[in-house]
Amino acid sequence: MMEIAKALPTFILFSPLIGVAVILWLPRQKSQWIRMAGLLGTLPPLLFAFFLACQFNFTRGAVQFRQDLPWFSIPLGQQKWNFSYQVGVDGLSLPLLMMTAIIVVLAAIASFSIKKREKGYFLLFLLLEMGMLGVFVARNLFLFFIFFEVTLVTMFFLIGIWGLVNRERAANQFLLYNGAGSVLMLLGFIGLLTLFQTMDFDRLLGIMHDPQIMQMLAQNEMAQKVLMGAFLCISLAFAIKLPVFPFHTWMLKVHTEAPPPVVMIHSGILLKMGAYGLIRFGVELFPTQVKEIATILAVLGLINILIGAALAFVQKDLRRILAYSSVSHMGIILFGIASLNVAGLSGAVFQAVSHGFISALLFFFIGRLYERTRTTDITELGGLASPMPVMTGIFLVGGLALLGLPGLSGFISEFLAFLGLFHTQPIIAAVGTLGLVLAAVYTLRAVLTVGFGPTDTRWRELTDARWTETIPMLTMVGVILLIGVWPAVLGDPIQTTLEQIMARMGG
Amino acid sequence: MPVTSYLALGAVLFSIGLYGVLTKRNAVLVLFSIELMLNAANINLVAFSKYGLYANQTGQVFTLFTITIAAAEAAVGIAILFALYRNRNTTNADEFDSMKG
Amino acid sequence: MSDIAWLIPLFPLLAFLLLTMGARRFSDGVASLIASGAVLISAGLSVGVLIEKVSMVAPTTLRWRWLSLGDQSISFGVEVNQLNALMLVVVSVVSLLVHIYARGYMAGDRRVPAFYAYLSLFTFSMLGLVLSPNLLQLYVFWELVGVCSFLLIGFWYFKPEAKRAARKAFILTRIGDVGLFIAVILIFWQVGSFDWGPIFTAVEAGKVAPEMITLIALLIFVGAVGKSGQFPLHSWLPDAMEGPTPVSALIHAATMVAAGVYLVARAFPIFEASDIALDTVTYVGAFTAIFAASVGLVQHDIKRVLAWSTVSQLGYMMLALGSSGYVAGVFHLTTHASFKALLFLGAGAVITALHHEQDIRQMGGLWKTQRVVGWLFLLGCLAIAGIPPFSGFFSKEEILTAAWLDGRIDVFILGVITAFLTAFYMFRLFFLVFMGGKKAKVEETRVPRIMIWPIIVLALPTVGAGFLAWLPEHGFSHWLTEGTGIAAGPEGESPGWLPLLTVLISVVGIGLAWLRYGRGRVNSAQVEAEPAKEFSIHGLLSHAYYVDDLYRWVFVKPYRWISLALTWLDRYVIAGLVKGIGLLFQNLGRIGSTMQNGQAQTYALVSLLGLVILIMGLSAGRWFG
16 A cells, blocks of 8 residues: 555556547547546546645655656766656645646536547647646656656647637747747756756755755856856746746737637646746755845746736736736746745745636636637626626636635735745835736726626527536635635645745755 | 879769769769769779778779669669659759759 | 624624525525524624623633744634624624615515625624734735625626726725735734734834834725725725615625724724824824815715715724724714614615605605604714714714814814814705605605614614713723723813814704705705806815826826737737747748759759868868968
């Protein structure tokens, strides 16, 4: 039993492949079966993730369920570069892992609206899930990079084939930006590899926090430069993923052109990989370097918050509003990271998880709305609360969560992020609170224009939520409420790990 | 040094062949020019096997192989040319641009 | 009894959950019964708690861990002291009466269960706010009551005005909330705790720098300004009258808008430690009081008159607190809750009788047909005008005393003028609605009994609550401040002429209103003809000093322009840059691809050239070296 438990991350990681195998075996005409197989295929990772969460020791900050298997090595003269299969879970990756497993199931339900080439879609969908899970469990830079690329390639096809009108341009832009990001990341990783001859994350962690080695490196100017360069490359790569203004244009295209279930995943999980990467590789791996750019991060966060909010205020398309609101909310993650204390960093992780669920909820709603009205232009919509009170009510809850209403998850993350930043950068944080007001402004504009006001005759006959829609939406609302009302459920695992990170940083 | 004159002959032949390959319009002539270049290489091989630093038979053996392969290659080349001629009714190399991207 | 105080907010929450889950399965009657029953239990418990607190003043605290933050543990819980025991009763009783009243007022509406669900949620949040033992919890409920207010203002969501009013209310209060938000965070980093106790200890022990205390106090006050509709964030409150009248009575008169005052009272030790903060509170309050009262003079909508009056009275309470009149402020909060709720419910009865007509120019002569409502409304008007022996007289007098004793003569004068204006516009309202000839074109309906009874209940404290001030040995103020370390009010003996002055002023106001509107001199035609000329004083007042227009042109429009400019920038400059880089590489590729003409000879030539360059490059060193 214990042996099985030890290999849980591996099980989680590769369990989507069961679904892949089943779907490969199904004939392409049986679209109903393929959909069911796609949905069922997302369940094993969820079950394993729950099992892992039950087995997880919340009082330990260090990595748990670590597995280390030699994979291959490259001989280089006297030395050898060893590459291993290393996975593990700690308090930072567990919440994101759980979030991924849950949102993917709901996105699979939302994917029932996909009406062409279902086989290919669900194959890619499950592979994408594997990629995302891999990103969160990998404890090896090489492994991380591979899974990161898996998400990129699968997303490219999902956008390019199943997207809306301008899907191909969106897919191209997605690939260009993220490809550039990947190159930077790879450069950074290779820099680390050449310096320290390893890609093992935990060993690198040990090296980077070893005062002796660091002192030795401090004398070597070249090594310092390589280190700083690697840090900047990696940070930039994740900044593009997050995205940090002005690298956000690709993300707008994806939000407006990709099919709604894919946007759920994209906005809900993939953007959070940027946040996760920044914390894991930026803060955890480069403690001294990140301190130097903390102020820059805070300023970037401020720019994201304010510009995202301002842009979201004047958009007409609901998808664009939400896309810009994501830009704004990622600014809060940057705030949390820039504060470099437990409060701020847990705010960033809280925001990653909470915004994941909120944006997944909102894009689920938009997908269902689009299916009914064939438009997401808010100037055409209005008064939808009359024909569909339940849907609009849930949309309202999502909007309130987005603008940070206490009792819902968005508040906790904003509060913690600001709490953290006020300690280190009070002025920037104070200006940033303006974003809280602006968030209310654009969110209410969107929610009220869509839901309130007189109902257009075109929309009188719209049907309200069916149970296949109500259940996923209520699940997400439930999670949002749970985190909002009882944040300790998410806070406890994060806290111990973050405290350990902070203790290692020595400040 | 007797090897110099052989090498000069090889170089001249090679240059003539290269010139032919690059400039001739007629594909058959291009093929002939390739043969010329091959033979230039053969002359070098033979010359070195006789006057080289470590003179031995290997160079001449290689030459024999090369001649054989050149013959086979010429046969294949001519066959491709025939096929092209049947399709295009021309042997003008300028008009063979199906490799264009 | 106080040990089970945590149950008080729980029942409305349960009612809310039940009503939300059940949605349309409940009939209107059942829904109202569930909600009212829950509030009834809460009200009963609250009264029990208050009775217990009368004899035992030590605060009771209960808490549970909510979230850990490093070695800090943030907890949730309840704390019962005198102030919030009093507030509990005010909130739950008014809420109960409004629940009952709404059964009559909302009859026939399509979404009665939803209405009761929102009301329950509001009651829960408001009770939770009152019971909060720490600032963070208070902030959480602070926002929740705000969102309930938003939902209820926009209850008739299909009306565009309701939509606008709801949005405005949310955003303007949100601006205030952000101030409180910052204050909460600053306090945490200064004190290391969100709990009131440690905060007060730290402030009193001088552990926090004086400038920081001032900053924090001002930020807390910003929150109070937003919630209590003080200038300059006042303009949402009159617009909030788009909500159903019971909501206006409960949220926008008696309870939620008073939360700002409650907050200042709760955080009073922090304010006391900073003179600047106290001055700000006083002057903002005084200014708001007279500003709103003057606007109230010319409003035509019965509910808007009351709303401006609420703004004005809230300013009065702030004025009291700023002048160190802690007890006076809280006292006025209590009495105001009763008589303003009475007035709103009375207005609701009038509106129901006239088939949802709200324009006072279309009203008149209701005294003859709606005698009960008329009497009750008159009681409310007398109370707010400050005529003895009604409750408003006592609390107003205490406020003016506090201002006088605190040495703020300017504020005192403003207060007296406001009292005069209040008496005038309230009786303008009364005379126009109840006196004169009938103008209503439609037949009046009978006001259902279920709407009358709550008003009668509210009339009791409206008449009697004032006598709390006459308890032997200052019983009320003594009780309220015992064990809190807060002074009841400024030291000194109140001048004997002061009550006479306030009564005189009010009587003059009423008299003038009688002269202008009461004798039947002014008929509806004349009131209608009250000039709407631009740039006259009347125009200035009826547009509320153009504050809304100012905001529109100074904040809303420029923000929109900036956003549009940014959109342009984003769409053309940034996206253009991206596209430009893309095009650059595309063109480079195109140039490269022209070299690929499909002719093997060209390729061979190019590779030959390449070879030559390579060889030259490799041997260049030999040539030049």
